[in-house]
Amino acid sequence: MALEDGKEPGITIRLIQNRPLPLRLLQFFLLFLVLGLGVSIISMYTFRYFGIQNVTGVGRSNIFLPCFEAPNDLENWIRPPSNLLHKMNDTELFWRASFVPRIKEYPYRRVPKIAFMFLTKGPLPLAPLWERFFKGHEGLYSIYVHSLPSYAGNYTPSSVFYKRQIPSQVVEWGRMSMCDAERRLLANALLDISNEWFILVSEACIPLHNFSIIYRYISRSRYSFMGSFDEDGPYGRGRYNWNMQPEVTLAQWRKGSQWFEVNRRLAVNIIEDTTYYPKFRDFCQPACYVDEHYFPTMLSIQAPRLLANRTLTWTDWSRGGAHPATFGKADITEQFFKKMFEGQSCTYNNQPTTVCYLFARKFAPSALDPLLSLASKVFGF
Ligand SMILES: *[C@@H]1O[C@H](CO)[C@@H](O)[C@H](O)[C@H]1NC(C)=O
Numbered sequence: 290m291a292l293e294d295g296k297e298p299g300i301t302i303r304l305i306q307n308r309p310l311p312l313r314l315l316q317f318f319l320l321f322l323v324l325g326l327g328v329s330i331i332s333m334y335t336f337r338y339f340g341i342q343n344v345t346g347v348g349r350s351n352i353f354l355p356c357f358e359a360p361n362d363l364e365n366w367i368r369p370p371s372n373l374l375h376k377m378n379d380t381e382l383f384w385r386a387s388f389v390p391r392i393k394e395y396p397y398r399r400v401p402k403i404a405f406m407f408l409t410k411g412p413l414p415l416a417p418l419w420e421r422f423f424k425g426h427e428g429l430y431s432i433y434v435h436s437l438p439s440y441a442g443n444y445t446p447s448s449v450f451y452k453r454q455i456p457s458q459v460v461e462w463g464r465m466s467m468c469d470a471e472r473r474l475l476a477n478a479l480l481d482i483s484n485e486w487f488i489l490v491s492e493a494c495i496p497l498h499n500f501s502i503i504y505r506y507i508s509r510s511r512y513s514f515m516g517s518f519d520e521d522g523p524y525g526r527g528r529y530n531w532n533m534q535p536e537v538t539l540a541q542w543r544k545g546s547q548w549f550e551v552n553r554r555l556a557v558n559i560i561e562d563t564t565y566y567p568k569f570r571d572f573c574q575p576a577c578y579v580d581e582h583y584f585p586t587m588l589s590i591q592a593p594r595l596l597a598n599r600t601l602t603w604t605d606w607s608r609g610g611a612h613p614a615t616f617g618k619a620d621i622t623e624q625f626f627k628k629m630f631e632g633q634s635c636t637y638n639n640q641p642t643t644v645c646y647l648f649a650r651k652f653a654p655s656a657l658d659p660l661l662s663l664a665s666k667v668f669g670f
């Protein structure tokens with residue numbers, strides 16, 4: 290019984306009451322408690338006051354509201370992420386990006402956007418041309434830039450490229466890390482529910498028409514523009530590896546340009562893939578250039594009827610070799626583009642057309658000035 294006594298609450302309190310020092314401590318505690326409560330009540334009242342003022346005044350406050358009540362309305366699901374530099378790794382990002390609504394009709398007026406995904410090493414030397422291309426079409430596009438992680442872009446707040454860099458990783462050209470970067474771009478762009486079409490471009494690409502023409506061409510197409518063809522010889526079927534069976538057979542093997550345009554459904558197909566990914570990672574290594582085979586082959590198996598089987602990006606392979614021609618200052622003339630536009634013939638929504646390419650590559654930084662002076666006459670912007 291005697292050993293238990295000390296643990297009884299009554300005895301503990303009596304002990305404290307008998308000593309003057311702990312009593313003063315208790316008073317201090319009480320004082321702090323009251324003061325703390327007062328301060329927090331006042332600050333809560335002030336924040337709420339400002340929060341409400343913002344809602345009724347300028348618009349919904351992003352600064353104060355989330356601290357006290359998360360806005361749990363539809364807007365919360367529609368609004369694109371305000372900061373592209375999230376902390377998700379690829380596993381987490383792809384999982385999040387694969388969310389697809391099952392009800393196909395949107396309960397609000399959704400304006401579909403084109404996501405322009407820039408795959409670059411570092412700077413975008415042709416940015417001034419793109420800036421002019423995008424000007425006046427806000428709300429119909431979004432921009433994502435995947436550059437080397439070590440590169441920090443220095444775009445001014447007025448630039449369309451300002452804070453559009455996504456978390457990136459090192460890319461080795463012609464290897465799986467290239468497809469990883471493209472999937473990373475797609476996944477980041479999928480986080481904005483308004484993005485409906487996804488275009489991959491590089492720092493050496495230029496638009497060949499104005500935004501209205503390009504938007505109409507892509508939004509009214511029944512098919513996505515993924516280059517995909519069955520090619521004989523060492524650079525086509527010759528790159529097929531029999532270890533890819535049974536997931537990919539020789540007859541299913543496709544080749545196509547790396548520079549694609551896909552719709553939202555195909556973008557999800559690409560980022561959710563775990564069937565074909567390991568096959569291409571393990572059995573398509575240089576001289577099998579995986580970025581020319583992985584997406585064309587897997588989409589031709591999964592959704593052949595959604596593909597136009599051609600790319601929108603003009604490239605000049607006529608000089609031969611492993612790399613296409615690059616055009617600089619001296620090449621950029623009206624005649625050059627006249628020749629490029631005249632040589633076109635393809636099908637669009639099953640009808641013959643002479644507008645086959647919306648973008649072109651590769652252009653050197655020195656091409657910028659002549660391109661800017663020709664743009665309004667030749668490209669219409
Ligand atoms: C991402 O993080 C999760 C949890 O820590 C881990 O299981 C997963 O392997 C990571 N993925 C990558 C690609 O690092």
Ligand SMILES: *[C@@H]1O[C@H](CO)[C@@H](O)[C@H](O)[C@H]1NC(C)=O
Nearest residue numbers: 512517589593594596597598
């Ligand atoms: C694209 O090729 C696939 C076969 O891989 C075919 O089923 C599809 O009809 C083609 N698309 C068009 C628009 O011709």
Ligand SMILES: *[C@@H]1O[C@H](CO)[C@@H](O)[C@H](O)[C@H]1NC(C)=O
Nearest residue numbers: 498499500501502668669670
């Ligand atoms: C875009 O180009 C087309 C054809 O060149 C032209 O008719 C149209 O006015 C241009 N649109 C804008 C917004 O400049």
